[in-house]
Amino acid sequence: MAAVTSVGETPAPAAAARPRGMHANRKRRLNAYRYVVFTIFGLFFLLPMLAMLRFSLEGAKLGTWSGAAWKQIASYQGEGVPPLLSSIEITMELAVITSVVTLVLLVPTMIWVRLRVQWLARTMEFLSLLPLTIPAIVLVVGLGSIYNRIQHYSLSALMLSWVYVILAMPYAYRALSAGLNAIDVTTLSEAARSLGGSWFTVMLRVIVPNMRQAILNALLLTCSLVLGEFTIAFLLLYNNLSVELYSISRNTPNAGVIFSTSTAALLFAFLLLLILSYAGRRRRGRG
Amino acid sequence: MTAAPLTRTARAAVEVRLEGLSRHYGPVVALDHLDLTLAPGELIALLGPSGCGKTTTLRLLAGLEDADTGHITVGGRDITHVSAAKRDMGMVFQAYSLFPHMTVRQNVAFGLRLRKVNAAQRDKRALEMLDLVGLSVQADRYPHQLSGGQQQRVALARALAIEPQVLLLDEPLSALDAKVRAQLRDEIRRIQLEVGITTLFVTHDQEEALAIADRVGVMRDGRLEQLAPPTEVYSRPATSFVAEFVGLSNRLDGEVKGGEVTVRGITLPLVERDVPDGRAVALIRPEAVGLASDAAAESGPLTGTVIAVTFLGATSRVTVDLGDTRVLAQLPTSDATTLTAGGRVTLTIRRDPVLVSAASEPAVGEEA
Ligand SMILES: Nc1ncnc2c1ncn2[C@@H]1O[C@H](COP(=O)(O)OP(=O)(O)O)[C@@H](O)[C@H]1O
Ligand SMILES: [Mg+2]
Numbered sequence: 001m002a003a004v005t006s007v008g009e010t011p012a013p014a015a016a017a018r019p020r021g022m023h024a025n026r027k028r029r030l031n032a033y034r035y036v037v038f039t040i041f042g043l044f045f046l047l048p049m050l051a052m053l054r055f056s057l058e059g060a061k062l063g064t065w066s067g068a069a070w071k072q073i074a075s076y077q078g079e080g081v082p083p084l085l086s087s088i089e090i091t092m093e094l095a096v097i098t099s100v101v102t103l104v105l106l107v108p109t110m111i112w113v114r115l116r117v118q119w120l121a122r123t124m125e126f127l128s129l130l131p132l133t134i135p136a137i138v139l140v141v142g143l144g145s146i147y148n149r150i151q152h153y154s155l156s157a158l159m160l161s162w163v164y165v166i167l168a169m170p171y172a173y174r175a176l177s178a179g180l181n182a183i184d185v186t187t188l189s190e191a192a193r194s195l196g197g198s199w200f201t202v203m204l205r206v207i208v209p210n211m212r213q214a215i216l217n218a219l220l221l222t223c224s225l226v227l228g229e230f231t232i233a234f235l236l237l238y239n240n241l242s243v244e245l246y247s248i249s250r251n252t253p254n255a256g257v258i259f260s261t262s263t264a265a266l267l268f269a270f271l272l273l274l275i276l277s278y279a280g281r282r283r284r285g286r287g
Numbered sequence: 288m289t290a291a292p293l294t295r296t297a298r299a300a301v302e303v304r305l306e307g308l309s310r311h312y313g314p315v316v317a318l319d320h321l322d323l324t325l326a327p328g329e330l331i332a333l334l335g336p337s338g339c340g341k342t343t344t345l346r347l348l349a350g351l352e353d354a355d356t357g358h359i360t361v362g363g364r365d366i367t368h369v370s371a372a373k374r375d376m377g378m379v380f381q382a383y384s385l386f387p388h389m390t391v392r393q394n395v396a397f398g399l400r401l402r403k404v405n406a407a408q409r410d411k412r413a414l415e416m417l418d419l420v421g422l423s424v425q426a427d428r429y430p431h432q433l434s435g436g437q438q439q440r441v442a443l444a445r446a447l448a449i450e451p452q453v454l455l456l457d458e459p460l461s462a463l464d465a466k467v468r469a470q471l472r473d474e475i476r477r478i479q480l481e482v483g484i485t486t487l488f489v490t491h492d493q494e495e496a497l498a499i500a501d502r503v504g505v506m507r508d509g510r511l512e513q514l515a516p517p518t519e520v521y522s523r524p525a526t527s528f529v530a531e532f533v534g535l536s537n538r539l540d541g542e543v544k545g546g547e548v549t550v551r552g553i554t555l556p557l558v559e560r561d562v563p564d565g566r567a568v569a570l571i572r573p574e575a576v577g578l579a580s581d582a583a584a585e586s587g588p589l590t591g592t593v594i595a596v597t598f599l600g601a602t603s604r605v606t607v608d609l610g611d612t613r614v615l616a617q618l619p620t621s622d623a624t625t626l627t628a629g630g631r632v633t634l635t636i637r638r639d640p641v642l643v644s645a646a647s648e649p650a651v652g653e654e655a
Contacts, residue, residue: 183387184382184383184384187380187382187383187384188384188386190349190351190371190378190380190384191378191380191384191385191386191442191445192386192397193350193351193371193372194349194350194351194371194372194374194376194377194378194446194455195397195398195401195445195446195449196372196373196375196398196401196402196449197372197401198372201401206386209386209388210386210387210388212388
């Protein structure tokens with residue numbers, strides 16, 4: 001939405017000096033352009049979702065409606081795969097663990113680098129971007145041997161959270177970095193220091209509360225990433241939600257439960273987005 | 288601090304000594320063996336051009352940077368290696384530094400909360416401090432709802448709330464517009480006197496420094512050029528740098544001979560007697576220049592044409608073109624009424640002791 005808006009507005013100042021009629025004309029054209037772009041992209045994203053929703057409500061006979069696929073989510077048990085509900089649980093747990101670990105690792109580190117070891121900032125930024133640039137398959141080759149070794153101990157799919165922390169890092173780093181840039185970290189921390197605050201106090205009571213929105217953003221991105229991750233889980237032979245849905249679809253083509261579960265996951269992500277942005281906004285409104 | 292009734296007047300003021308303080312950043316020498324002693328309750332203003340080491344001095348004193356060499360003692364106690372959090376100094380920053388997520392009241396009480404003062408007492412103290420800076424009505428607002436001047440007042444209240452031993456102000460007024468600046472400057476001085484706290488005030492604005500300080504320290508390249516009361520810095524600058532940086536100066540070519548300098552036919556005594564004879568530039572204050580309207584004046588070294596008359600209130604500033612150079616004169620407005628642009632005038636120069644600088648030295652601290 002922001003991109004669409006800026007397409008419409010950026011050229012406006014340049015046109016301001018032109019004669020009035022031309023200006024209005026141009027503005028109308030840009031406005032029309034904006035709506036066309038918005039509509040095309042809207043349809044592009046919306047149609048598949050609507051289609052998915054429709055499939056999830058398909059009855060036994062083609063073209064009929066039924067809520068059966070939605071009721072199945074809680075109880076579905078495909079052949080040769082674990083119960084659907086268990087992989088939903090696992091994925092949720094993965095999302096929570098990954099988000100917490102990512103934030104606990106990144107937030108203090110990033111503040112510390114910003115405050116005390118500025119010269120490390122570039123290196124850290126570079127490192128945080130690496131997971132984006134390394135293809136998943138390459139990651140798996142490297143990770144495979146490690147996971148093979150620890151699999152002796154027959155650990156659950158929750159072990160995936162370690163990889164996910166790495167995968168989420170570029171996104172979480174960007175979000176947090178934007179939050180840090182928005183405040184004068186140095187002055188705020190020096191003010192707090194001179195008032196008698198320890199470094200711990202400075203971080204927890206002065207910097208972090210002012211990064212609230214950024215932390216929520218990082219949380220949202222991390223959760224979304226984990227909820228939709230397929231490649232690594234599949235290649236490392238773990239069973240998360242995406243892998244489970246894939247297996248079900250292989251065994252039972254057109255199983256309605258695939259669509260209802262996917263739709264539910266999507267709605268869940270939307271809900272999360274709404275809650276988090278609402279939480280951030282309410283704070284700003286008050287503050 | 289917890290039990291005693293919190294009153295406006297802080298505990299007894301302390302002496303602050305900076306001895307041989309040095310600090311360099313890579314090849315840049317920010318501070319070069321600086322010695323400075325603040326008497327208990329004294330307000331010293333550090334004045335100097337940008338990059339001369341004022342902020343560095345303040346940050347070393349606050350413990351936000353470590354000194355390469357030197358010692359800092361506060362009230363006889365060596366605090367050179369004490370961390371910023373334990374130095375007990377109130378600091379007001381150039382940039383707005385209030386915590387955005389706290390109300391004004393919470394900001395002011397923050398330092399007391401860290402000191403585990405109970406809620407009732409810290410609230411009382413916060414309101415008292417806000418009262419002192421005239422902002423008790425705004426106690427429950429957030430920083431972004433305040434003007435720049437109000438934010439700096441809150442920052443001052445926050446710094447004073449912890450009853451610090453020393454108050455440090457780093458160009459607290461530089462982000463404000465002229466009117467608010469003068470008003471808040473006077474208020475800072477009033478509060479400082481009321482609390483009686485030893486204070487170091489950093490500024491690059493000479494008017495501010497002269498107006499607020501007990502003593503002014505003029506800095507250049509990490510060193511103190513002169514440390515003296517404002518009147519002395521102004522009327523008896525120790526070096527030509529000080530003369531040019533503090534206040535306006537006319538630079539007129541002259542000839543030094545036997546402890547005196549002759550400028551445009553007028554002989555003036557020198558501040559420093561041991562200047563070698565030869566050509567030099569005399570630094571002459573605009574107030575030392577007198578003007579008399581004289582339509583019939585023959586051209587000579589001391590006659591010229593008025594270019595502009597600037598009304599400054601009680602005084603007026605007149606720019607005179609002498610043909611080969613221009614001179615600024617500052618006169619009581621009542622004497623300047625007869626002068627108009629284009630009029631011919633004759634010049635007089637009061638026989639105050641003057642400073643000279645070498646003829647080639649460039650001007651510093653140009654004023655608008
Ligand atoms: N953190 C720093 N890193 C590098 N150089 C610095 C740093 N802080 C100050 N300096 C340098 O030290 C000198 C003095 O700076 P400062 O004390 O801030 O000057 P002032 O406050 O008088 O303008 C300047 O040349 C400045 O560039
Ligand atoms: Mg400075």
